[in-house]
């Protein structure tokens with residue numbers, strides 16, 4: 001299948017490689033051209049604009065940081081919307097807001113093109129291993145058209161309806177759950193350290209008796225070991241997601257007081273210059289607030 005791919009960040013690079021290795025004909029665009037090198041070495045064609053990446057593609061994938069990036073890439077004069085053929089599909093795999101998702105769906109429909117919102121679960125390591133989980137929403141035939149792409153980058157798809165905004169809402173609600181879990185772990189780890197207890201003792205109890213979850217195990221270890229760099233998913237993107245969840249709550253009249261608190265912790269981290277570290281770095285905010293500094297003496 002002919003796949004256009006826009007975005008060569010932490011997620012985009014491994015996803016592109018897996019598409020190439022699955023036998024797809026891939027055309028790549030990234031704002032910073034150097035980051036297309038890995039894909040080019042594996043046989044992707046590198047082009048000069050998002051429109052060129054979309055031109056002639058059956059499916060064009062975008063996976064970019066945020067709403068502004070996706071809007072810039074889609075609606076620019078040399079953007080995806082102008083380059084994509086009639087009947088071809090844009091699979092939007094970034095985590096973006098509900099209003100932007102609606103705007104994209106409407107614009108593509110007006111242009112006679114398909115649009116599928118398909119945000120993903122899984123960090124870059126999962127992307128490398130083709131182990132992402134896709135949450136897809138859009139017209140059923142368009143979702144079907146994207147299936148070879150989803151199969152190359154992931155191990156499963158939740159099809160959540162025809163209205164693309166449903167996928168955006170489900171992704172934002174889920175990331176809010178994850179962010180809140182990280183904040184809870186961060187606070188609990190700071191608490192036990194203040195009492196002179198090794199946080200590994202806490203993790204032992206939590207992981208065997210309280211909440212058995214690979215997510216808690218993984219993030220509990222990252223926070224205990226203070227392994228925040230290199231980031232898999234940055235604090236800056238975590239701030240973006242919780243902010244988008246709050247915006248979705250405002251639009252619908254839902255109340256998310258916990259999200260407001262977690263957003264404040266993300267904001268604190270970003271304001272302190274930690275935006276580029278992993279979002280598990282909420283652990284650093286909690287230990288800092290408790291006057292603990294680094295357990296490893298690095299601070």
Ligand SMILES: NC(=O)c1ccc[n+]([C@@H]2O[C@H](COP(=O)([O-])OP(=O)(O)OC[C@H]3O[C@@H](n4cnc5c(N)ncnc54)[C@H](OP(=O)(O)O)[C@@H]3O)[C@@H](O)[C@H]2O)c1
Pocket residue numbers: 006007008009010011012030031032035063064065066068069070072073093094095096120121122123124232233234237
């Ligand atoms: N990392 C994860 O664990 C993870 C997991 C699930 C979902 N996601 C979501 O996937 C998306 C990408 O995440 P990532 O971690 O791959 O991010 P990333 O490493 O920061 O990459 C961001 C990408 O967006 C591009 N970009 C940013 N602003 C742009 C603009 N104004 N115009 C054109 N391109 C622009 C960047 O281009 P340059 O190279 O030129 O900067 C880069 O290709 C985000 O929506 C994120 O929430 C991430």
